Every structure is written in C-alpha cells, then in structure tokens.
Amino acid sequence: MPRTTVFESVIERLEILAPDGVVDEGLMPGLNDDQVLELYRNMVRMRVFDEKAVKLQRQGRMGTWPPLKGQEAAQAGVALAMSDDDWLVPAFREHGIMILRGVPGHLVLAYWAGDERGSAFPDGVRCFPIAVPVGSQFGHGAGLGMSLGLRGEQAVAVTFGGDGATSEGDFHEALNFAGVFKARTVFVIQNNGWAISVPRSGQTASATLAQKALAYGIPGVQVDGNDVFAVYAATMEALERARSGDGPTLIEAVTYRLGDHTTADDAGRYRTEEEVEAWKERDPILRLGRYLQARGLWDDAREEMLAEEAAKWVSSQIEALEAMTPPDPADIFRYMYAEMPANLEEQMRSLIEEVAS
Amino acid sequence: MTAQRANPSEDGEGGLRAVPTTSTAKLTIAQAVRDGLAAEMARDERVIVMGEDVGVDGGVFRATDGLIERFGPQRVIDTPLAEDGIVATAIGMAMSGLRPIAEIQFMGFVYPALNQIFAHAARMRVRTRGRFHVPMVIRMPFGGGIHAPESHSESYEALFVHTPGIKVVIPSNPHDTKGLLASAIRDEDPVVFLEPKRIYRAFREAVPTDDYTVPLGRAAVPRAGEDVSLISWGAMVRVCLDAAQELAGDGISAEVVDLRTLNPLDRDALLASVVKTGRAVIVHEAPRTAGFGAEIVALINEHALLHLEAPVQRVTGFDTVFPYARLEKHYLPTRERVVKAVRAILDF
Numbered sequence: 001m002p003r004t005t006v007f008e009s010v011i012e013r014l015e016i017l018a019p020d021g022v023v024d025e026g027l028m029p030g031l032n033d034d035q036v037l038e039l040y041r042n043m044v045r046m047r048v049f050d051e052k053a054v055k056l057q058r059q060g061r062m063g064t065w066p067p068l069k070g071q072e073a074a075q076a077g078v079a080l081a082m083s084d085d086d087w088l089v090p091a092f093r094e095h096g097i098m099i100l101r102g103v104p105g106h107l108v109l110a111y112w113a114g115d116e117r118g119s120a121f122p123d124g125v126r127c128f129p130i131a132v133p134v135g136s137q138f139g140h141g142a143g144l145g146m147s148l149g150l151r152g153e154q155a156v157a158v159t160f161g162g163d164g165a166t167s168e169g170d171f172h173e174a175l176n177f178a179g180v181f182k183a184r185t186v187f188v189i190q191n192n193g194w195a196i197s198v199p200r201s202g203q204t205a206s207a208t209l210a211q212k213a214l215a216y217g218i219p220g221v222q223v224d225g226n227d228v229f230a231v232y233a234a235t236m237e238a239l240e241r242a243r244s245g246d247g248p249t250l251i252e253a254v255t256y257r258l259g260d261h262t263t264a265d266d267a268g269r270y271r272t273e274e275e276v277e278a279w280k281e282r283d284p285i286l287r288l289g290r291y292l293q294a295r296g297l298w299d300d301a302r303e304e305m306l307a308e309e310a311a312k313w314v315s316s317q318i319e320a321l322e323a324m325t326p327p328d329p330a331d332i333f334r335y336m337y338a339e340m341p342a343n344l345e346e347q348m349r350s351l352i353e354e355v356a357s
Numbered sequence: 358m359t360a361q362r363a364n365p366s367e368d369g370e371g372g373l374r375a376v377p378t379t380s381t382a383k384l385t386i387a388q389a390v391r392d393g394l395a396a397e398m399a400r401d402e403r404v405i406v407m408g409e410d411v412g413v414d415g416g417v418f419r420a421t422d423g424l425i426e427r428f429g430p431q432r433v434i435d436t437p438l439a440e441d442g443i444v445a446t447a448i449g450m451a452m453s454g455l456r457p458i459a460e461i462q463f464m465g466f467v468y469p470a471l472n473q474i475f476a477h478a479a480r481m482r483v484r485t486r487g488r489f490h491v492p493m494v495i496r497m498p499f500g501g502g503i504h505a506p507e508s509h510s511e512s513y514e515a516l517f518v519h520t521p522g523i524k525v526v527i528p529s530n531p532h533d534t535k536g537l538l539a540s541a542i543r544d545e546d547p548v549v550f551l552e553p554k555r556i557y558r559a560f561r562e563a564v565p566t567d568d569y570t571v572p573l574g575r576a577a578v579p580r581a582g583e584d585v586s587l588i589s590w591g592a593m594v595r596v597c598l599d600a601a602q603e604l605a606g607d608g609i610s611a612e613v614v615d616l617r618t619l620n621p622l623d624r625d626a627l628l629a630s631v632v633k634t635g636r637a638v639i640v641h642e643a644p645r646t647a648g649f650g651a652e653i654v655a656l657i658n659e660h661a662l663l664h665l666e667a668p669v670q671r672v673t674g675f676d677t678v679f680p681y682a683r684l685e686k687h688y689l690p691t692r693e694r695v696v697k698a699v700r701a702i703l704d705f
C-alpha cells in the first residue's frame with residue numbers, strides 16, 4: 001500500500017442568526033434577554049463612536065482613523081464571551097472590543113489623534129496596546145497564552161488580526177508556537193474581505209482562512225462574522241478549550257469593512273458599490289435588531305433612547321479627549337528606558353530650553 | 358566607481374542640474390516616481406513592479422498610479438501582505454533575469470524583510486563569486502512630518518548604509534527622483550530607494566518627459582556658498598535651503614550639499630565643499646547616535662581636519678522612538694535649529 005491518507009479534515013462554518021433575524025434554535029447559545037439586549041446596545045455604541053471618529057477626522061480634530069463599521073458583531077460577540085480576567089491582544093481596528101474590555105474611549109481617540117498617552121490604559125485593563133505593524137501581535141498573543149499557562153492562571157489570551165495579516169510570516173510562526181506549546185490563546189481573524197485594496201482572494205489560494213489552523217495541529221472554525229450569536233458561540237467553545245488546557249483555536253469571522261480602509265483611503269478605487277450594498281443587507285446590527293423586534297424586545301422608542309444615550313456617551317469621550325492637557329515634549333524622552341541615559345538627558349534639556357524660548 | 362555607472366554627462370556639470378533641453382512636465386516627487394517607473398517599464402520589459410496595493414489602488418501615495426492599466430497585472434503585481442515574501446520573491450526574480458522594483462508601503466514595515474535584504478540581497482554577488490547578482494530596487498517612503506499614525510514616520514537609512522552590498526539612494530526633488538530611479542533600476546546591484554514622503558507633493562518642478570538618468574554616487578550643490586556647508590539628503594535638503602536663505606539675510610553665505618546617494622557616497626564633492634567653507638553642519642532627521650551624520654564627521658576628520666575653522670555640528674532627530682503626530686514637530690530638525698547651529702560654529 002504505497003499511498004495512504006495520512007491526514008484528512010473538514011472545516012465547519014457556524015451560522016445561527018440569519019440576515020432576516022431568524023435564529024437556528026438548535027444552535028442558539030444560552031443567553032438571557034439582558035445579555036442579548038446588551039449585545040445590541042454595545043454594537044450600536046460602537047457604530048456611533050466609530051462614525052463620530054470619522055467625522056472628527058474630517059473636521060481636522062482627529063488623525064487617520066480606521067473605521068470598524070460593519071464589524072461590530074465580530075467584536076461584540078467575542079467580548080461577551082470573554083471572562084473578566086482574560087486578555088485582549090488587538091491589532092488596530094479593534095476599538096470596539098478594546099472599549100468593551102475597559103479601555104476608555106477617549107484614550108482610543110487620543111491614540112489616533114497622535115498622542116502616546118492613548119496607549120497608557122488604566123491599571124487592571126487587560127489589553128495590550130494597538131499593534132500597527134500588520135501581524136506583529138499574533139506572537140504576543142501566543143506568548144501571553146504560554147505565560148498564562150506557565151503561571152497557572154485561568155485566563156486566556158484573545159488575539160485579533162485581519163485577513164491580510166494571515167499572509168505575514170508572523171501569523172504562521174505564532175500559530176506554530178501556540179500549537180506546539182498548547183498556548184492558552186484564541187486567535188480571531190476578522191476576515192473583512194479586504195486588506196486595503198487587496199481582496200481576500202489575493203492573499204491566499206486557500207478556500208478558508210480557518211483551515212490554516214490545521215497545518216499547525218490546531219482546530220479552526222469559520223463563523224458568519226456578522227452573526228453575533230455564531231461569533232459568541234464559537235468564542236465560548238474556543239475559550240473553554242483553552243481554559244481546560246487543550247490548546248489554541250483559530251476562529252475566522254467572515255465579515256465586511258463597510259467603510260474605507262482608513263480615513264486616508266478611498267475604497268471606491270478598488271471595489272464596487274454593488275458589493276458594498278450587498279453587504280449592507282447583511283449588516284450585523286440590522287440583523288440583531290430584526291431578531292429583537294420579532295421577539296418583542298425592541299421598538300422604535302427604545303431605539304431612539306439608545307441613539308440618544310450612545311451620542312451622549314460619545315460626546316463625553318470627545319470632551320475627555322479635548323480636556324487632556326497638551327502632551328509634554330519632554331515625554332519624548334521620559335519613557336525610553338527605566339533610567340534616562342546621559343545623551344537623552346542632554347537632548348531633553350536642549351528641547352525644553354528651545355520650547356521655553 | 359562602478360562599472361554600471363550611468364553616463365555622468367547627462368547630469369550636467371559638477372553635480373549641478375543641467376537645464377533640460379527636451380520637453381518637460383511639472384511634476385511632484387510622487388508623480389516623478391510614477392513617471393520614472395513608467396519610463397523604465399516602457400524601456401525594458403524585464404522591469405516589473407510589485408508590492409502591497411501598487412496595482413489596482415495605484416499605491417497608497419499614488420506613486421504607481423495608472424501602471425497596472427498600462428502594463429497589466431503580470432508586470433504590476435498586487436502581492437499578499439508580507440514584506441519578507443515580497444523581497445524574497447523579488448530576489449528570486451532578480452536572480453533569474455527580471456528587474457523587480459519592490460515597494461514597501463512604509464519604511465516602518467520593512468523590518469520583516471531585513472532578513473532577506475541583509476542575508477541575501479546584499480550578499481548574493483559576493484557569496485557566489487559573481488555568478489548571481491540581484492538587480493533589484495526596493496522603494497519605500499520614509500521620514501516624518503505628515504502627521505501619520507505610529508510606525509509610519511521612521512528614518513532608518515543608516516541601517517542600509519551599514520549593510521555592505523546595498524546601495525542607498527535618496528532624492529530630494531522631482532527631477533532627481535526620476536533620474537536617480539532610472540539609474541537605480543538599471544544598476545546591477547540591489548538599491549534601496551528612499552522617498553521623502555513629507556515632500557511627495559510639496560512642490561512641483563519641471564521634469565523632462567524623455568528618459569534620463571542622474572548617476573548614483575554624485576552629490577548636488579543646489580546652493581553655492583562660502584562660509585559653511587549644510588550637508589543633508591531627502592526632505593532635509595529643503596530645510597537646509599530655507600536656513601541658507603535666512604542666513605543670507607545676515608550676510609552669511611551657506612552652501613547646501615545634497616548627497617542624493619549615501620552609498621555610493623560622493624566623498625569628493627562633500628570634502629571639496631568642506632575644504633572650501635571650513636565649516637560644516639550635517640542635517641538628518643534620523644536618530645543622532647550612529648546616524649549617517651556620524652560617518653560624515655569621521656570622513657571630514659580623516660580627510661579635511663586641518664581645513665576646519667570650527668567643530669562640525671549635527672542637527673538631527675533625537676535618540677528616541679519617533680513621536681506620534683502631536684509631538685513630531687519637536688523631533689524634526691527645523692530651519693531654526695539649523696540656523697542656530699550655523700551661528701554657533703561661526704562664533705566659535
């Protein structure tokens with residue numbers, strides 16, 4: 001028998017909440033009404049925050065901003081599944097889940113407005129800083145998961161990245177480490193269809209991103225990333241696996257970036273309006289809203305109240321941003337090392353003198 | 358210097374720019390990149406362009422705008438998002454008869470590719486005793502000043518100059534951009550071509566529509582002077598020119614030397630200027646310690662010490678991480694800092 005099959009596998013896709021708002025009761029995770037309502041509120045808050053940040057950028061009050069519009073379910077679903085002591089390792093489009101995990105909204109705004117203090121999260125917030133170099137955070141997530149295991153913690157590391165990021169070597173090295181060492185890590189890929197102008201099909205010839213896990217001996221699953229229940233259920237399963245010492249999981253959440261790549265981008269150069277319109281039909285917020293209405297848990301009055309409340313919260317974050325003192329030029333030097341070396345002392349003094357004169 | 362050096366006569370005399378005799382177009386630096394790429398692709402079908410978003414999108418700075426329409430997706434390749442992969446595959450192409458021009462979207466993202474650049478591109482000719490070589494260009498925007506997000510503002514030219522086997526080219530204006538790019542593409546060795554993004558669209562200049570070269574290894578003197586040499590490259594050349602203008606108001610005559618290529622370095626032009634003026638200020642936005650300015654100071658010491666009227670000064674970035682947008686103005690060398698340095702050595 002010279003040829004035998006030595007490996008065979010399948011990749012599952014999980015869908016629970018259909019675009020028309022109907023759920024598959026057999027697959028529906030055990031969530032009470034308050035939790036479901038909270039998911040909806042969180043997703044709406046994310047969108048209001050995100051849209052406002054884009055506006056701020058247009059008004060010159062914000063730096064380059066990466067909109068998350070359309071990806072709310074992928075972030076809210078994961079956030080709800082995480083325990084208080086789990087860690088988040090974000091890429092750069094995760095402000096939704098960062099805020100849900102305790103990062104103050106005004107700090108996220110400060111970061112993108114060009115202020116380093118935006119990465120100085122309050123004590124106790126279990127979130128790594130934003131990682132701009134694409135794919136560079138996955139290994140941190142693997143190492144953090146290894147560390148949690150070595151130190152006997154119950155917590156799990158949840159690390160995010162995009163479809164484009166799966167092309168970087170860093171992604172493969174991270175999955176490999178995580179597999180070998182059974183890291184307490186969940187990898188979440190927000191496959192939003194695009195990496196700037198390059199479609200998902202231009203990144204890899206694989207049919208799914210989830211199947212990349214298999215080569216590293218890790219389970220991989222694809223979920224409808226605009227279906228918050230599927231995202232939640234898959235994340236719960238992955239977290240459970242990691243917590244019981246059975247190692248990492250790769251979740252591919254298939255979603256769509258409804259906005260431009262960043263405020264510096266013009267998506268009209270590389271994708272069609274029809275494609276965007278088709279995805280608007282699959283909007284994760286509309287979908288959950290339909291479900292809530294059908295269940296009698298939601299109506300226009302509540303929607304209005306939520307919109308008001310969200311706008312108020314966003315305003316409070318902008319006020320907090322704008323109330324921040326201007327950054328101190330000496331801070332350029334202060335955080336370079338635990339102790340400042342002589343050359344930096346000298347450079348810092350010359351800058352302080354220059355600023356004062 | 359090198360056997361492949363382009364015809365120096367095309368650059369006019371003494372590194373000063375020739376008055377173009379052909380028709381010209383008013384272009385920005387970003388447009389001159391695109392024009393230069395198109396001209397070389399039209400001239401030589403071995404030339405291909407590859408990188409993230411260089412095709413359909415035309416590059417995030419539009420430096421490859423329109424190339425895919427003109428030359429097709431076989432020669433203008435939107436790659437997967439992987440810098441090490443881009444450079445590694447470009448090396449394989451260059452070793453087998455193509456002339457790839459790889460774009461790295463920002464210098465702050467080249468680090469994964471340093472493995473390929475340092476371990477292979479730089480060493481292939483010497484390791485194979487000339488059997489293989491890597492005629493490749495790696496383009497990347499570099500430098501600060503555009504309020505970009507984190508990791509989008511670095512200036513690490515010294516890393517590449519410190520790697521034997523890699524040429525390093527940095528234009529400061531549209532005319533040189535097109536001419537230097539042509540030389541880089543026609544060069545037989547790997548060239549890192551650094552584009553000062555702060556001035557990508559800052560001004561337009563007449564650029565010949567025909568193809569022409571500006572040779573590698575030849576500095577330019579965009580402003581002649583007698584009292585002090587301001588030595589720089591890239592976006593800092595403009596800062597030096599502004600400083601020279603201000604100093605002229607006080608009767609101080611500053612010469613501005615634009616190195617244009619850091620490797621090969623036009624040592625003769627650099628030293629000639631310093632010997633003439635007796636004073637030098639080197640300006641770069643890269644961190645100070647072990648920046649390329651330090652190398653220039655050493656060369657001046659070795660070859661022109663006895664001509665100096667005052668110690669050589671450096672106006673540079675700090676030895677820090679490049680600050681985010683709200684503080685970057687404090688980091689970047691300014692006209693004021695250059696003027697201050699000049700006054701300090703004139704008072705020496």
Ligand SMILES: Cc1ncc(C[n+]2csc(CCOP(=O)(O)OP(=O)(O)O)c2C)c(N)n1
Nearest residue numbers: 093132133134162163164165194195196466
């Ligand atoms: C190493 C690296 N290369 C290039 C970039 C520029 N860049 C920023 S985001 C991006 C696309 C990322 O695509 P994806 O991973 O799908 O995430 P998305 O933007 O869709 O959230 C690129 C090319 C970068 N930040 N880091």
Ligand SMILES: [Mg+2]
Nearest residue numbers: 162163194195
């Ligand atoms: Mg993407």
